[in-house]
Amino acid sequence: MMELTRKGEYAIRGIIYLAQLPPGKVALISEIAEAAEVPQTFLAKILQSFAKIGLVKSFRGAGGGFTLGRSAEQITLREVVEAVEGPILPNRCLLGAGTCERDGTCGVHPVWREVQGKVVEVLDGVSIKELAARKK
Amino acid sequence: MMELTRKGEYAIRGIIYLAQLPPGKVALISEIAEAAEVPQTFLAKILQSFAKIGLVKSFRGAGGGFTLGRSAEQITLREVVEAVEGPILPNRCLLGAGTCERDGTCGVHPVWREVQGKVVEVLDGVSIKELAARKK
DNA sequence: TATAAAAGGACTAAAACGGTCCTAAAGGTG
DNA sequence: CACCTTTAGGACCGTTTTAGTCCTTTTATA
Numbered sequence: 001m002m003e004l005t006r007k008g009e010y011a012i013r014g015i016i017y018l019a020q021l022p023p024g025k026v027a028l029i030s031e032i033a034e035a036a037e038v039p040q041t042f043l044a045k046i047l048q049s050f051a052k053i054g055l056v057k058s059f060r061g062a063g064g065g066f067t068l069g070r071s072a073e074q075i076t077l078r079e080v081v082e083a084v085e086g087p088i089l090p091n092r093c094l095l096g097a098g099t100c101e102r103d104g105t106c107g108v109h110p111v112w113r114e115v116q117g118k119v120v121e122v123l124d125g126v127s128i129k130e131l132a133a134r135k136k
Numbered sequence: 137m138m139e140l141t142r143k144g145e146y147a148i149r150g151i152i153y154l155a156q157l158p159p160g161k162v163a164l165i166s167e168i169a170e171a172a173e174v175p176q177t178f179l180a181k182i183l184q185s186f187a188k189i190g191l192v193k194s195f196r197g198a199g200g201g202f203t204l205g206r207s208a209e210q211i212t213l214r215e216v217v218e219a220v221e222g223p224i225l226p227n228r229c230l231l232g233a234g235t236c237e238r239d240g241t242c243g244v245h246p247v248w249r250e251v252q253g254k255v256v257e258v259l260d261g262v263s264i265k266e267l268a269a270r271k272k
Numbered sequence: 273t274a275t276a277a278a279a280g281g282a283c284t285a286a287a288a289c290g291g292t293c294c295t296a297a298a299g300g301t302g
Numbered sequence: 303c304a305c306c307t308t309t310a311g312g313a314c315c316g317t318t319t320t321a322g323t324c325c326t327t328t329t330a331t332a
Contacts, residue, residue, distance in 0.1 A: 001225065002224055003226065003227065006322090012244055016243075028276095029278075039321085042322055042323085044279085045279095047278090061332095063276080064277045077247060086137055089138065092139060107266075115258050115259070118255065119254065123247070123251070126247050131247075141288090142290060143291095165308080180309075180310085181310095195298095195299080195309080196297075196298045196307085197300050197308055197309080198299070198301070199300065200298090200309065201309085
């Protein structure tokens with residue numbers, strides 16, 4: 001249960017690689033993919049989606065590539081995971097008010113809320129900077 | 137991320153219904169399915185698998201049906217969830233020693249361990265008895 | 273202009289999800 | 303014993319998600 005997908009793993013590895021680069025340096029997708037041991041075209045898709053939400057910056061053409069969109073200590077693991085896997089949500093019922101018709105009666109509800117809270121807390125407490133430092 | 141499947145939801149609803157029955161009473165699959173608002177044949181599969189691991193007891197033939205395999209306070213939410221969704225495992229790497237070749241180098245590892253620990257803690261802290269009582 | 277990237281879109285195979293249906297086996301009842 | 307009731311087991315199936323690939327287009331540099 002609760003497994004991170006490959007996509008999630010790849011995203012994390014890729015972004016950690018970017019965080020380990022000297023500040024300001026751009027990396028080619030081919031370089032990142034090789035270093036992070038991730039299929040290149042697949043990682044390209046992931047980083048492109050990250051570029052859209054500002055998590056990374058991308059530059060086209062010769063001399064182009066990717067950089068972090070912000071400094072590594074301002075990116076949490078949660079952000080990366082949610083960007084790729086969607087919100088942390090152990091049960092669909094937790095989505096919006098009224099989404100679950102069993103809302104009132106269901107006693108399991110608060111348990112899922114608690115799980116959600118704990119997971120978010122852990123993932124929010126870890127920045128990409130820390131992870132990049134650890135891995136080196 | 138981390139969503140419980142329908143199967144998981146159905147399993148929980150079904151077993152809570154069993155927990156709300158007067159002790160010793162057996163319930164027909166048709167009865168449980170209707171009460172829990174779950175497709176009957178699908179729930180049958182789930183409860184059959186539960187019978188194999190002793191989470192419920194089943195009786196065939198006229199007057200047959202299902203009961204809890206143990207008293208409701210001895211069944212945790214975690215057990216039910218894991219029975220149906222597999223172990224709580226935010227990352228495949230956490231499975232066995234040596235499963236993940238990045239084990240030593242990967243700094244994200246301990247974070248997943250922590251997530252796993254928190255979730256297990258929450259789910260282990262809730263018994264089916266409590267849930268059954270809340271819902272009534 | 274030629275070249276070097278990333279961006280976007282279409283496509284695909286395989287697995288997981290969410291079931292259904294049919295037959296078999298086991299246990300009561302007259 | 304025959305019949306009925308109820309779970310057990312297996313096969314099957316459509317849809318969605320996962321995990322990618324490939325090709326073309328756009329943008330930027332030299």
